[in-house]
Amino acid sequence: MYSPDNIFTTTIDKAVRWSRTQSMWPVTFGLACCAIEMMAAGSAKYDLARYGMEVFRASPRQADLMIVAGRVSQKMAPVLRQVYDQMAEPKWVIAMGACSSTGGMFNNYALVQGVDHIVPVDIYVPGCPPGPQSLMHGILTLHDKIMAGEINR
Amino acid sequence: MVKNKENSEDLDFWATNSEEGGWNISSTDEGSQKMNDEESEQQIKIQTGSDVVDDYFIEEETSEDERMIVNMGPQHPSTHGVLRLQVELEGEAVRRVKPIIGYLHTGMEKTGEELTYLQGPTNTTRMDYLSPFFNELVFSLTTEKLLDIEVPARAETIRILMTELNRVSSHLVALATGGMDIGALSMMIFGFRERELVLNFFEKTTGLRMNHNYIRPGGVAADLPDNWQKDVKEILKIIPEKLKDYDEMLLDNPIWQGRLQNVGIITPEECLAYGITGPSLRASGQGWDLRKMQPYSGIEKFDFDVPVLQESDVFARWRIKVLEILESLKIVEQAMDNMPKGPYKIQDKKVTPPPRKRLDESMEALIHHFKIYTEGFKVPEGDAYVAVESPRGELGCYIVSDGSSKPFRMHVRGPSFCNLQALPIVMADSPIADAVAAIASLDPVIGDVDR
Numbered sequence: 186m187y188s189p190d191n192i193f194t195t196t197i198d199k200a201v202r203w204s205r206t207q208s209m210w211p212v213t214f215g216l217a218c219c220a221i222e223m224m225a226a227g228s229a230k231y232d233l234a235r236y237g238m239e240v241f242r243a244s245p246r247q248a249d250l251m252i253v254a255g256r257v258s259q260k261m262a263p264v265l266r267q268v269y270d271q272m273a274e275p276k277w278v279i280a281m282g283a284c285s286s287t288g289g290m291f292n293n294y295a296l297v298q299g300v301d302h303i304v305p306v307d308i309y310v311p312g313c314p315p316g317p318q319s320l321m322h323g324i325l326t327l328h329d330k331i332m333a334g335e336i337n338r
Numbered sequence: 339m340v341k342n343k344e345n346s347e348d349l350d351f352w353a354t355n356s357e358e359g360g361w362n363i364s365s366t367d368e369g370s371q372k373m374n375d376e377e378s379e380q381q382i383k384i385q386t387g388s389d390v391v392d393d394y395f396i397e398e399e400t401s402e403d404e405r406m407i408v409n410m411g412p413q414h415p416s417t418h419g420v421l422r423l424q425v426e427l428e429g430e431a432v433r434r435v436k437p438i439i440g441y442l443h444t445g446m447e448k449t450g451e452e453l454t455y456l457q458g459p460t461n462t463t464r465m466d467y468l469s470p471f472f473n474e475l476v477f478s479l480t481t482e483k484l485l486d487i488e489v490p491a492r493a494e495t496i497r498i499l500m501t502e503l504n505r506v507s508s509h510l511v512a513l514a515t516g517g518m519d520i521g522a523l524s525m526m527i528f529g530f531r532e533r534e535l536v537l538n539f540f541e542k543t544t545g546l547r548m549n550h551n552y553i554r555p556g557g558v559a560a561d562l563p564d565n566w567q568k569d570v571k572e573i574l575k576i577i578p579e580k581l582k583d584y585d586e587m588l589l590d591n592p593i594w595q596g597r598l599q600n601v602g603i604i605t606p607e608e609c610l611a612y613g614i615t616g617p618s619l620r621a622s623g624q625g626w627d628l629r630k631m632q633p634y635s636g637i638e639k640f641d642f643d644v645p646v647l648q649e650s651d652v653f654a655r656w657r658i659k660v661l662e663i664l665e666s667l668k669i670v671e672q673a674m675d676n677m678p679k680g681p682y683k684i685q686d687k688k689v690t691p692p693p694r695k696r697l698d699e700s701m702e703a704l705i706h707h708f709k710i711y712t713e714g715f716k717v718p719e720g721d722a723y724v725a726v727e728s729p730r731g732e733l734g735c736y737i738v739s740d741g742s743s744k745p746f747r748m749h750v751r752g753p754s755f756c757n758l759q760a761l762p763i764v765m766a767d768s769p770i771a772d773a774v775a776a777i778a779s780l781d782p783v784i785g786d787v788d789r
Contacts, residue, residue, distance in 0.1 A: 218467035228530035261441045295445035
């Protein structure tokens with residue numbers, strides 16, 4: 186119901202940035218060990234629902250954030266890029282763990298040495314695997330980044 | 339037309355191993371849309387070396403138009419990672435399934451040739467990421483067999499304690515994700531909640547929640563923390579209570595029973611023909627458990643049973659994991675009560691690095707420390723294979739040593755890889771709705787399949 190007594194003013198920039206952070210739906214992109222910690226972050230004890238993020242979407246079209254959780258092999262790389270391309274703008278990427286950030290301990294023929302060779306990465310979360318707390322810190326850092334950034338990326 | 343075909347082959351290079359024979363390349367960029375040419379029953383028998391009846395071939399009277407090939411994965415929440423399946427459907431019924439693996443190939447066996455034996459567990463622990471302790475254990479046991487050394491009693495019991503707790507946490511994840519795949523979302527929340535209990539103990543002991551690098555050739559990396567019995571007692575108290583909750587919620591639930599009973603049956607003969615081990619084999623009436631058959635790390639001293647079920651369906655494979663958790667907790671309790679005192683590493687200067695405080699006092703200790711961490715210890719020439727019973731089945735490690743401080747070749751026999759072979763027979767001739775239940779019940783970990 187419309188009530189003329191309750192009014193607040195803001196800028197469109199702030200409103201858009203705020204709304205983007207408050208329900209950022211990740212796409213399920215579990216690859217390896219980090220995916221288990223990502224699932225743990227979404228479960229009872231750590232509970233990503235507090236940030237409106239518990240809805241891991243199976244379809245990239247409905248997601249805003251891709252958490253690349255695990256090692257990306259050369260065979261998986263085109264699949265990853267395709268999923269990223271299918272996501273609707275605006276979209277963000279978190280490289281979770283050492284392997285997706287830099288290749289980690291596997292400097293060999295099979296792995297992509299850092300997922301930033303394929304997609305632009307916003308936040309790198311260190312650890313092998315990063316605990317749920319680290320992942321949540323990465324997500325909150327991304328929120329800060331969005332709140333401080335431009336709405337036109 | 340010819341030009342078009344060339345294009346599609348370029349695109350298909352990533353999606354499939356298109357150099358393989360028998361593949362028909364279509365003109366989409368989704369990878370091959372046709373499966374292998376149908377093989378005769380005789381050929382299958384020759385390939386598998388068995389008389390297993392493969393009854394999943396398409397009946398002659400159905401025409402090509404009624405069949406449809408659906409790609410499932412590699413990015414799919416129910417394939418437990420990055421497994422890709424080509425499913426040939428006839429209406430709602432699955433007729434043929436072709437699992438395509440390699441999307442998580444990390445080259446770990448090759449990396450293992452460039453790491454010393456002391457660094458080896460760092461690598462192997464990341465293979466089957468739900469049961470890291472077992473990977474470390476099997477690598478350490480193989481190295482110890484080559485070195486011909488025996489670890490102290492305390493180290494062996496710590497190993498048993500940690501691996502059996504790891505079996506509990508791994509089965510809890512299997513129950514959780516299995517429940518999630520079939521739609522019981524509360525099971526997912528519950529399973530991960532109880533897993534945190536075990537993981538907290540791991541973190542306290544090893545410093546990490548996963549990928550511990552704790553069990554190393556010659557013993558374990560650190561002693562158990564102070565008051566560790568308190569944490570283990572808490573685990574022993576809480577988890578059986580919660581398992582009763584799971585039973586009330588799911589096992590006694592008529593919807594759950596009706597959904598999973600008589601679904602995804604693997605007969606004992608098929609199990610033996612395909613080399614399936616672990617809970618899936620024991621749910622098919624075969625009481626094969628390496629802990630009893632080829633005991634390792636002194637597990638023969640513990641009193642426990644091997645649960646065996648006869649039903650061979652998805653429901654039995656679910657139920658046996660609950661029973662195995664209870665048996666593992668029995669072993670954990672005995673290990674806690676009978677923990678021997680003494681060193682937790684072998685007292686062999688050539689294998690165990692000296693403790694930090696000795697480095698300030700002794701030149702000899704400093705030299706040993708430097709040599710072990712830079713060059714590593716030398717392992718005599720030869721080869722060895724050791725297998726342990728991981729939560730998913732027989733996990734084996736085969737190492738060939740050329741006398742240097744690094745393995746000449748390291749091969750790991752992953753249980754998930756062999757169990758995944760059964761997917762075509764489990765899923766064939768069943769409704770597509772049961773496909774996800776069948777995958778979940780086999781509990782494949784793609785890190786273990788691809789390595």
